[in-house]
Amino acid sequence: MKLTPEALRQANAQHMLHPMIDPKAVALAPPLIIDRADGVHVFDIDGRRYLDTVASLWNVNVGHNRPELKAAITVQLDRLAYYSTFQNTSNPPAIELSARLMQMFAPEQMKKVLFSSGGSDAVETAMKLARQYWQLQGRAQRTKFISLKWGYHGVHFGGASLNGNPLFRTAYEPLMPGCFQVEAPYLYRNPWGETDPARLARLCADELDRAIQYQGPDTVAAFVGEPVLGAGGVIVPHESYWPLLRAICDKHGVLLISDEVVTGFGRIGSLCGARAWGVAPDMMAMAKGINSGYVPLGATLLNERVVSAFEQPGVPAALMHGYTYSGHALACAAANANLDIVAAEDLPGNAARVGALLNEGLKQFMRYAHVGDVRGRGLMSAIELVADRTTKAPLIVGTPYVQTLVAEARAQGAIVRVQGNRLILSPPLVFTAADVDETVRILHAAFGHAERSVS
Numbered sequence: 542m543k544l545t546p547e548a549l550r551q552a553n554a555q556h557m558l559h560p561m562i563d564p565k566a567v568a569l570a571p572p573l574i575i576d577r578a579d580g581v582h583v584f585d586i587d588g589r590r591y592l593d594t595v596a597s598l599w600n601v602n603v604g605h606n607r608p609e610l611k612a613a614i615t616v617q618l619d620r621l622a623y624y625s626t627f628q629n630t631s632n633p634p635a636i637e638l639s640a641r642l643m644q645m646f647a648p649e650q651m652k653k654v655l656f657s658s659g660g661s662d663a664v665e666t667a668m669k670l671a672r673q674y675w676q677l678q679g680r681a682q683r684t685k686f687i688s689l690k691w692g693y694h695g696v697h698f699g700g701a702s703l704n705g706n707p708l709f710r711t712a713y714e715p716l717m718p719g720c721f722q723v724e725a726p727y728l729y730r731n732p733w734g735e736t737d738p739a740r741l742a743r744l745c746a747d748e749l750d751r752a753i754q755y756q757g758p759d760t761v762a763a764f765v766g767e768p769v770l771g772a773g774g775v776i777v778p779h780e781s782y783w784p785l786l787r788a789i790c791d792k793h794g795v796l797l798i799s800d801e802v803v804t805g806f807g808r809i810g811s812l813c814g815a816r817a818w819g820v821a822p823d824m825m826a827m828a829k830g831i832n833s834g835y836v837p838l839g840a841t842l843l844n845e846r847v848v849s850a851f852e853q854p855g856v857p858a859a860l861m862h863g864y865t866y867s868g869h870a871l872a873c874a875a876a877n878a879n880l881d882i883v884a885a886e887d888l889p890g891n892a893a894r895v896g897a898l899l900n901e902g903l904k905q906f907m908r909y910a911h912v913g914d915v916r917g918r919g920l921m922s923a924i925e926l927v928a929d930r931t932t933k934a935p936l937i938v939g940t941p942y943v944q945t946l947v948a949e950a951r952a953q954g955a956i957v958r959v960q961g962n963r964l965i966l967s968p969p970l971v972f973t974a975a976d977v978d979e980t981v982r983i984l985h986a987a988f989g990h991a992e993r994s995v996s
């Protein structure tokens with residue numbers, strides 16, 4: 542069945558539900574249907590070209606349509622598409638990828654990996670293994686999790702219970718008991734009105750310390766956080782924050798889980814986010830950039846401390862967790878080819894260099910009346926939209942200003958995403974200085990248009 546563009550547009554909302562949007566809204570607005578892509582550009586079914594300033598969903602890091610990935614996937618497909626890694630069967634690409642990951646994250650002293658199908662799975666796996674770790678240590682009462690307000694850890698009941706934004710929680714409550722959120726180091730909005738990033742880091746870390754003491758350290762399994770909060774609006778902490786987190790977790794024996802689903806594999810200028818802050822976590826949840834989204838894949842990495850609990854002689858420690866697609870051969874083959882590119886093209890270095898240009902260029906946007914804050918690190922940036930700079934009242938998706946902004950950016954040839962009241966930029970890590978210039982030019986046109994048409 543080959544549908545015409547019009548038939549595709551009509552059929553879309555009739556049969557398919559879309560994540561993160563009210564189905565009624567999808568039914569009312571014709572969808573943007575992406576048909577093909579190349580490099581940092583995507584093309585819709587009418588052949589219009591757009592600059593992909595969001596790498597689809599922070600994940601197509603090496604760019605679209607890379608011959609190396611397509612070749613790796615097809616070569617693998619000709620040999621073996623899939624065989625399970627349950628119990629004691631395996632496949633070569635998964636074995637190769639596990640060894641490669643341990644080499645890449647040797648500085649963080651990672652020792653083993655459990656594969657899954659995406660970021661939510663990777664977080665769920667980390668949470669379950671944290672609980673099992675404590676059971677194996679004879680401390681089964683350590684079951685609680687602490688995370689950050691504004692944090693995003695996916696959509697499974699575990700991750701959703703960690704999420705620090707009611708938007709992702711309310712419709713699915715009650716969530717998992719024993720999960721608590723503390724303040725994020727969010728300089729633009731924090732309950733103390735603190736404007737110094739180092740002092741804010743200290744205030745937030747102290748709050749975590751108090752929260753662990755209040756719960757009782759012997760009941761807390763792990764703290765889970767993103768090195769730079771992504772979906773929460775690209776909240777970049779002060780450099781002292783993660784070292785403080787590590788110290789507090791160590792003081793109370795609590796595991797530190799870094800959710801690297803967005804920051805993993807280069808986005809903020811280092812191979813993982815924790816490394817950017819000079820911290821080695823106990824577990825890392827990874828996905829997205831592991832194979833740039835060519836085939837779904839998640840990975841949860843465990844350090845020696847966690848692994849050793851499972852390796853105690855004579856202690857039964859079966860991992861009663863895993864997914865049909867854990868270690869999927871095509872996904873792992875794609876990851877191996879993808880990570881070759883990450884290394885060969887020094888994509889973390891490129892993210893640092895080109896990201897610095899992007900973040901510098903975005904500072905000019907403070908000239909627009911509805912921009913309250915601009916921030917970023919590497920190729921991960923946000924422009925925070927406000928109705929009024931004094932009250933900081935959010936200017937959100939669905940308002941005429943935001944609708945005009947997004948529509949004009951699209952008319953000018955770029956896909957941009959506004960989440961809540963934050964315009965988020967998370968381009969492929971192969972972005973160039975010229976791509977940054979193009980992004981900044983289009984955004985100026987879009988902001989100028991929105992200011993003129995809706996004031």
Ligand SMILES: Cc1ncc(COP(=O)(O)O)c(C=O)c1O
Pocket residue numbers: 659660661662664693694695696767771772800801802803828829
């Ligand atoms: C930090 C973080 N963790 C977890 C997830 C969930 O990943 P997935 O959508 O692949 O399940 C996301 C998704 O954006 C994320 O940003």
